[in-house]
Amino acid sequence: MTATETTAIADFFDEDLAPIVRRMADRPRAEGGGGGDDSREIRAMVWEGLAGLGALHAADTVRLAELLGSVLYQGPLLDTLTARELLRDHDLGQAPVALAVADEPWSEQDGTISARRAFVGFAAEVDHFVVGGVDDIAGLRLALVRADHPSITMRRYEETSRGEAYAVEFAGTPVTAWAGSSTEWEAALANARVRQAAYLVGLAQAALDHAVDHAKTRRQFGQPIGKFQGLAFRLSELSMHIDATRLLVHDRDAAAHAAANLAAASDLARTVTTRTMQVHGAAGMRSDNDAQLYYRRAAAESVRLGTPSQLRRESWGT
Numbered sequence: 001m002t003a004t005e006t007t008a009i010a011d012f013f014d015e016d017l018a019p020i021v022r023r024m025a026d027r028p029r030a031e032g033g034g035g036g037d038d039s040r041e042i043r044a045m046v047w048e049g050l051a052g053l054g055a056l057h058a059a060d061t062v063r064l065a066e067l068l069g070s071v072l073y074q075g076p077l078l079d080t081l082t083a084r085e086l087l088r089d090h091d092l093g094q095a096p097v098a099l100a101v102a103d104e105p106w107s108e109q110d111g112t113i114s115a116r117r118a119f120v121g122f123a124a125e126v127d128h129f130v131v132g133g134v135d136d137i138a139g140l141r142l143a144l145v146r147a148d149h150p151s152i153t154m155r156r157y158e159e160t161s162r163g164e165a166y167a168v169e170f171a172g173t174p175v176t177a178w179a180g181s182s183t184e185w186e187a188a189l190a191n192a193r194v195r196q197a198a199y200l201v202g203l204a205q206a207a208l209d210h211a212v213d214h215a216k217t218r219r220q221f222g223q224p225i226g227k228f229q230g231l232a233f234r235l236s237e238l239s240m241h242i243d244a245t246r247l248l249v250h251d252r253d254a255a256a257h258a259a260a261n262l263a264a265a266s267d268l269a270r271t272v273t274t275r276t277m278q279v280h281g282a283a284g285m286r287s288d289n290d291a292q293l294y295y296r297r298a299a300a301e302s303v304r305l306g307t308p309s310q311l312r313r314e315s316w317g318t
Contacts, residue, residue, distance in 0.1 A: 006060075009050065012050070012053060022072040043075065043125055047077075056080065063198070065196070065199045066246075069198065070203070071206070072203060072293065074163055076097060076098050076122040076125060078192065078196065079098050080092075081192075081195065082188050082189075082192040083128070085184075085187075085191060086130060086185065095127035096122070096125060097126055098120055098128075101142065102117055102118075102132060103134055104134060105134055108175075112151075113173055113175060114173070117131065117169075117170075120165065121165055127146070129144070129145050129147055129170075130142055131170060131173075140185060141178070142179035142185055143177070143179060146174075151172050152171075154168045163297070165300070187255075190255040190256075191258070193259060193306075196304060197245075197265035198250070200262075200265040200266060203273075204238075204268050204273070205242050207276045207295075210276055211235060211275065211279040215279060231279065238271070259306070259312070260311065260312065263311035263315065266308045266311070267302075269301065269302050270298050270299070277295050
């Protein structure tokens, strides 16, 4: 992503839109499919805005991901970028895509696939799925399918982050195109993990900024609490860890260490958002305070492409 592209998308997430974006996927329990009409309109507007600003063709997708994390963007853009890497010869246009890939068996028959996939992000708002599964002969295979086919059913999870994760079942769903080899998936997954790590760095930075703003305005004993050395040192330490992790994520060889980098960013996001909650105290748990929102989103985003322990075992080759 060039400096011009970054500035354009940062300007898009201005002080009026950014608070709306932070909460556009924060739906209470028991709300169905894609939320209400207002939620659908906001989602469509944000997708069209990002696509119109060239986000689907960004040169530096890592910098883009960090920017998305800073506003807690919830949507299929990062999955779509990965799908486009896997389907370079297939014209997806500006269609959103969700990944439904797992190292689990599936069945294929006469150009159709059948599988169940858990925790598929944003399934209710995409045009296509990239579905991955393992067979005994070819190993991992990837297929592109249309999301509007009647053979597909989905159920939104009622989970702590109150986000957009679904259980999706494909029952004889026609394959539109095959989406690359297992080797190509490994390369695309590494890039996806780097982007997810950058997203978490952006999230952590935004959470820290929220904590610092509170420390500047919350007063105790006649002065802002940020003037107390214990808290000031703690916030400074978090800033140092964010800067260090950002350097890892933006390193030119970051994809070669994608699992380790994502593990580090996941730990960072959980730590920073926990400290942000502590700085805010009981007020941080209020639904109108973004502290709890950063905390809940970090809990979900930090395990999206593998838990930190899984990622470390993978990076260690065990």
